[in-house]
Amino acid sequence: MSATNPSPLPAVLDLGYSLCPNDTFIFHALHAGLVRGPLPVREVLEDVQTLNEWALGGRLPMTKISYRAYFEVMDQYVALRAGGALGRGVGPLIVTRGAAQDLNGRRVASPGALTTAELLLRLVFPEVQVVRMRYDEVMPAVARGEYQGQPLDAGLIIHESRFTYHEHGLKEQLDLGAWWEQDTGLPLPLGAILVRRDLPGDLPWALNTAVRQSLEYAYAHPGASRDYVRQHALELSDEVMQAHIDLYVNAFSLDVGAEGEQAVRELYRRAVEAGAVRPGSQPLFVTPPHGS
Numbered sequence: 243m244s245a246t247n248p249s250p251l252p253a254v255l256d257l258g259y260s261l262c263p264n265d266t267f268i269f270h271a272l273h274a275g276l277v278r279g280p281l282p283v284r285e286v287l288e289d290v291q292t293l294n295e296w297a298l299g300g301r302l303p304m305t306k307i308s309y310r311a312y313f314e315v316m317d318q319y320v321a322l323r324a325g326g327a328l329g330r331g332v333g334p335l336i337v338t339r340g341a342a343q344d345l346n347g348r349r350v351a352s353p354g355a356l357t358t359a360e361l362l363l364r365l366v367f368p369e370v371q372v373v374r375m376r377y378d379e380v381m382p383a384v385a386r387g388e389y390q391g392q393p394l395d396a397g398l399i400i401h402e403s404r405f406t407y408h409e410h411g412l413k414e415q416l417d418l419g420a421w422w423e424q425d426t427g428l429p430l431p432l433g434a435i436l437v438r439r440d441l442p443g444d445l446p447w448a449l450n451t452a453v454r455q456s457l458e459y460a461y462a463h464p465g466a467s468r469d470y471v472r473q474h475a476l477e478l479s480d481e482v483m484q485a486h487i488d489l490y491v492n493a494f495s496l497d498v499g500a501e502g503e504q505a506v507r508e509l510y511r512r513a514v515e516a517g518a519v520r521p522g523s524q525p526l527f528v529t530p531p532h533g534s
Contacts, residue, residue: 333419
């Protein structure tokens with residue numbers, strides 16, 4: 243995985259990930275030095291849409307990102323096999339205040355142009371009018387029926403919002419993950435951990451190993467990360483926090499596997515077919531060093 247002109251090895255590697263319980267659970271041991279990585283890491287905590295946007299400029303050498311955004315930066319980054327979010331029953335939801343409706347031509351709140359959620363929304367409703375905002379603003383805006391003085395018909399929710407939308411008086415119109423699973427028979431790719439392709443030598447694979455070991459440590463010592471996860475989980479209850487981890491952290495987080503790779507390729511193929519991204523030929527995932 244070495245690049246033609248590799249960057250010099252940094253003393254500390256900046257690692258971007260979100261405050262969501264699945265990310266803090268996975269990365270706690272690596273961040274805290276409980277497992278040994280090839281380099282010390284420094285946490286950079288941001289919402290996923292911000293990390294998506296930063297990746298367009300190659301800002302961080304290692305970062306969490308939406309798979310939709312990954313398809314925009316494949317020339318700069320490659321995905322690790324460990325640490326990502328894929329699965330079944332994990333998809334974004336379309337929620338409304340009232341009855342379900344055809345959303346083509348309607349105004350729908352989206353958590354970001356580079357999210358996998360918005361890509362799925364456009365695959366189902368290609369003529370939707372998207373209104374973008376931070377993911378935590380979506381449910382209140384849909385509950386009000388407006389955003390910045392303009393009417394809003396529905397919203398696209400991600401992360402822990404799937405556990406709390408009832409509290410806003412909202413109803414599920416469509417589970418986009420269930421739609422994907424029924425249409426493809428595959429798990430839904432949501433987020434990946436990327437490293438820059440210009441990292442030197444075998445460092446990308448060593449980082450993949452470190453991320454996997456960090457998650458294995460979290461599984462083996464379930465109480466070790468609890469305070470760290472709770473610290474960043476905003477106002478989530480312990481029950482919702484654990485439900486979030488149980489849903490989004492799974493076998494695909496240890497290794498994407500053959501089925502996960504197939505799912506990512508299919509999402510990429512559909513994104514290209516829909517004209518959302520340009521076709522490319524770069525390898526999607528890191529590979530082990532030659533001979534290992």
